[in-house]
Amino acid sequence: MDSRSGAPPLSGLPATSGHAGIWRFSVPPVEHAVPHVRHAVRDLLRRQQAPLTADRLYGVLLILSELVTNSVRHAALLTTEIGVEVGFDAHWVRLSVEDGHPYRPRALDAAPDQHHTSGRGLLLVKATALEAGGDCGVEATATGGKVVWAALPVDRA
Template sequence: MTQHRITDETRSDAATHHLTLRFSSTRRGARLARQLAVQQFTEWTGLPYDSDPAQSVALVTAELASNAIRHGSLPGRDFRLTLLHLPRALRIEVTDTRPERLPTPVTPQSADETSGRGLLLVQAYADRWGCGARDAYTKTIWAEVPLHTTGS
């Protein structure tokens, strides 16, 4: 699991399919983004909805969307979900409106903490992930979920 700060690496050049949609910065928006990501993943790959990779896509998308709402939203501003079907992974990108609020480095938290473990989950389920601000108004957090689990 590697964290990168470069967002354009292996982006749309290698993608066989891509999709970008905007969602409201609400819990409902995050839920719809997660559902859409899994639906699109299963359509593009032919893998079942309950497969390990599809469940990883659901978890990673939910966490990135939740973080965009909790830490990256401004009143009245949406977040953007981009899915890129790469040769060996699905790249999930979530773009929000707070480029000055980059995620803190991922470190294991104490067992008493009630929050702050989300990016640890992203790191566990994604081959690579990272973040970056492409302009003065947005930042993108991305993760690449492998199409196949180890050993398959």
């Protein structure tokens, strides 16, 4: 496990090591950033030949869309840029979205089958990650914001 977040660790391979790596970029906290991030990550994972079936790739993109949407909708006033990190190796794909808002969502602590009037997107993130055999969580940053992450095992396409 990653000692910082409880997420499964990536092997630490640099982005230039072939098919595995870690990629980071930022986007403004605006609505059109969501499809931009989704398409950019989809293209990245295909270009890098990430070992994901079509169903697992769909789950990854669904999670990423939910996490970026939450940052855009709930953190834009305190965030000039949303940080996105995608990493994968032979065993895991890990998605992280960082923003400047200190609120740590509670929906990740709730059971996915509970009925809530809000936070359903994060419940979907949790259910998708757990169903795949992965995990998700939230952690504070040193600057007072948060990182919401999800890690899923890769599979052979």
